[in-house]
Amino acid sequence: MARCEIFAGNWKMYKTRQEALDLVRGILAGISDIGGREVVVFPPSPWALPVSELCRGTKVSVGIQNMYFEQEGAFTGEVSPLMVKDAGCRYVLIGHSERRHVFGETDEAVNKKAAAALKNGIEPMICVGELLDEREKGNTNDVLKRQVEKALAGVTAEQMKKVVVAYEPVWAIGTGKVATPETADEAHDFIRRVVKDLYGAGTADALPILYGGSVKPDNIAGLHAKENIDGVLVGGASLKAESFLNIICVK
Ligand code: PGA
Numbered sequence: 001m002a003r004c005e006i007f008a009g010n011w012k013m014y015k016t017r018q019e020a021l022d023l024v025r026g027i028l029a030g031i032s033d034i035g036g037r038e039v040v041v042f043p044p045s046p047w048a049l050p051v052s053e054l055c056r057g058t059k060v061s062v063g064i065q066n067m068y069f070e071q072e073g074a075f076t077g078e079v080s081p082l083m084v085k086d087a088g089c090r091y092v093l094i095g096h097s098e099r100r101h102v103f104g105e106t107d108e109a110v111n112k113k114a115a116a117a118l119k120n121g122i123e124p125m126i127c128v129g130e131l132l133d134e135r136e137k138g139n140t141n142d143v144l145k146r147q148v149e150k151a152l153a154g155v156t157a158e159q160m161k162k163v164v165v166a167y168e169p170v171w172a173i174g175t176g177k178v179a180t181p182e183t184a185d186e187a188h189d190f191i192r193r194v195v196k197d198l199y200g201a202g203t204a205d206a207l208p209i210l211y212g213g214s215v216k217p218d219n220i221a222g223l224h225a226k227e228n229i230d231g232v233l234v235g236g237a238s239l240k241a242e243s244f245l246n247i248i249c250v251k
């Protein structure tokens with residue numbers, strides 16, 4: 001596969017500090033032999049700094065699960081791009097379905113956060129994906145096109161070198177209902193075509209598009225074999241070092 005391969009773990013709102021450090025130590029102990037694969041962990045915000053310190057100089061990068069788009073100010077409860085950077089994070093997850101559907105994050109907010117990340121040298125991992133109802137009504141491509149186009153409004157071709165997209169069908173997240181490799185590949189191919197229309201073939205071909213939604217050690221092989229799937233964003237199965245390593249080390 002020509003594009004870089006990224007195996008990311010989203011820990012959501014799980015793990016105490018000690019558990020987070022133990023998990024990252026477990027992951028570090030098992031990845032000596034992963035070649036060019038990239039591993040990213042998204043711990044809860046308070047643990048971003050201690051996890052980053054443990055990961056410095058290793059093959060594991062750290063990201064934050066959410067951030068605000070202003071540099072600083074009276075925004076109680078929010079974390080700014082400057083703080084994310086200062087905490088040693090390389091990536092930020094933007095527009096995760098739980099942010100969109102539990103916290104009401106709009107396409108406009110996703111766009112502002114992506115822009116703020118890029119301006120501050122943080123690489124946005126932009127999540128898109130349709131609801132079950134939208135899929136059943138045949139609207140999947142319309143939803144993906146809207147989410148991708150709005151998220152990337154104003155992003156330059158040069159900045160696209162630092163963008164990752166994660167396709168996460170909402171009906172597959174935390175449900176145990178993984179998309180088939182064919183369904184996921186089709187959506188990835190569509191997203192790549194949307195990006196091609198916006199930026200041209202070179203940018204589209206270089207864009208890593210990850211799949212997320214009930215990825216487990218026993219279904220990773222089929223997904224990984226698909227041409228358009230450049231890695232995975234794993235929730236539940238990234239919470240134990242052994243299962244995450246089984247995913248990262250897929251043949
Ligand atoms: P899941 O979560 O692997 O538990 O389905 C994926 C995600 O939310 O990124």
